[in-house]
Amino acid sequence: MADKSLTPKEKLIWTGIAVLGALALGGVAIHRGETINSAWLVVAAVCVYALGYRFYSAFIAAKVLALDINRATPAERLDNGRDFVPTNKWIVFGHHFAAISGPGPLIGPTLAAQFGYLPGTLWILVGAVLGGCVQDFVILACSLRRNGRSLGQMARDELGPMGGAVALIGVMVIMIILIAVLGLVVVKALAHSPWGAFTVGMTIPIALLMGFYMRHIRPGRVLEMTLIGVVLLLFCVLAGGYVNHHPGLHAAFDLGPETLAWIIIAYGFASATLPVWMLLAPRDYLSTFMKLGTIFLLAIAIVTLRPEMHMPAITPFIDGTGPIFGGKVFPFVFITIACGAISGFHSLIASGTTPKLLTSEPDARMIGYGAMMLESFVAVMAMIAACVMEPGVFFAINSPGGVVGSLPAEAVATISSWGFPVTVETMDTLAREVGETTLFARTGGAPSLAIGMATLFSGLFGGAFIAVWYHFAIMFEALFILTTLDAGTRVGRFMLQDLLGNVVPALGRTSWYPSVFITSAIVVGSWGYFLWTGVMDPLGGINSLWPLFGISNQMLAAIALCVATTIIVKRGGLRYALVTGAPLAWLLIVTSTAAWEKLFSDEFRIGFLAKARILGDQLAAGTLSPELAEKAPQLIFNANLNAALTLFFLMVIWVMAVDTARVCTRVVTGGEYPPSSETVFEPTRLGPDLAAIPEPTQL
């Protein structure tokens, strides 16, 4: 089908890419030496993406969605010069990528590396090309044909009030969990790290200064303001080294996890209630520039250095005994990788700002499918960064003390006994080199990713400045995690105001301060609570919260795919339903299995109910240490709460799936169903210049 438009030369090139991709992927899969060069992964990834984009996304654009270059987009029809603006497609691509790329694809693969590089990498590639990119692309195209409506609105229009309500509440709860986990990652990265705490802390006064500059001194001068901010920030990364060596300052910024958690909670509340120009928007400019720049630098470092990876392809931990999080490779590799392959959150962006900017309908392919491909490549790079360090070091950084032993000597003995040799000296030297007190049990993924990135970056400069690069990497991770956190809190507040406004109209007024304070406090209090439980948890918190985050994110993706499948079936019956139906079915299987295990597994580290039960028994029998006995009632309550939440997610997703099946069956059998909310065709008036661009999506 797709071959019709290929010239013999093109056929030859694409066959070459396919063969090269197959060889690289085969090499990655069957290689069993001491080390493997990361170039294998890069080549395999690039070939898979190229094939997926050229053939599969073209098929979806032409056949499934029938994108039409002659159809006017919302940006053209509703152009108001502010939020609906026809924009150059590369600029929209940049904005969309900046919006979808978050810490998930960096942290997920780092944690999933406990299974070895192979399971995670395969899912990042397959999941993205057949699932994540498809979701982003289809939702963008659907929103594009509905005046840029949001996912929640589309769910209500296409499925009915029930689907709409479930989607809305589901999205809110998911947001709460997500923010809590991200907050925990920051706490773990900055705890007892004065250099990191100072640098990240300084982003707040820098942002306030930038905000004031752009509001009152030079309104709207984004470039000037960002330049000032970036220079100050880089200076602070360097100044952190001084802080670290200054006894008084060292003590002032040496913060424990509990203090940090409170600071983050206070920060979240402040940024959600203060006007956006003060803190949230300027920090976001800073974070976006840092993020794009650092990702670009990481790509350059990996391609230039082509480092050897020391992690085995598959570790014994696929049986579920891994130290970083409990659970077998199926389903937990899928839950852990999450955003690097399929991220439900993207569907909120793809049905938010982006559809209001597109000049031409077929651009949705490059922006929806293409940006997610790039995001997936970021996940591959994170996997490489995690696997270039010695596995012993990787496990020593990422394993909580509650699992491998809280004393360094215990930890190295346990980890070495698994066949991943590491010594206390190696860990101490590394910690000293990067300007940290210790690197043992620095869970959460961020510190080990920072070590991987610092090794690569300093490699570009002949091995110099590793401490500065480490703290640069920590700053970069914390900066954009905190941006997600404050933006998420604000959006959560709006959603809650929207919901509560149906009951008490005054609470729905987004600029009425009592309502702003009450709803912000509820949102911050909710994620703050989970953050607090994560900090308290002797197993490191990431153990319980990351799987919950993965499950919730994948469930959001399933909600998006439910909406997408309904729309596709309404358009053309069952013919192309599998394009979104197959990834939806897969997500249902994966998330339901994972949720079931998190609920009912008898293993202490997997099942929430088992954890509550075992702790309860131990508490009653008096076999717990005094310290743990004191925390136990709280830990039992948290485990039960997590179980209830998992059950809630499970119910949300199955209600959505059944509702989707109901509507689709009616479409196919000719019953009654909500009519498609697609806007009527209006021809574009942007002229022949645009329409004359040869369109690769035409097969």
Next chain:
Amino acid sequence: MTARLLTTLSSLWRGLRHATGDDAYERYLDHWRTDDTHDEEEPLDRKTFHARRLDEDWNQPRRCC
């Protein structure tokens, strides 16, 4: 040669300003002048325009995990 270099540089600069939203107000004014469907008598001033734009931008999910 120099002329071509200057053209390239200036288009890069324009691209950067456009991508970062640095020229958003100028674009808004252009739009205001060419489009007669707007309600206001006068275009917004620079400060009000940016204030309103920021508020609109941050009322919806803009950053992801």
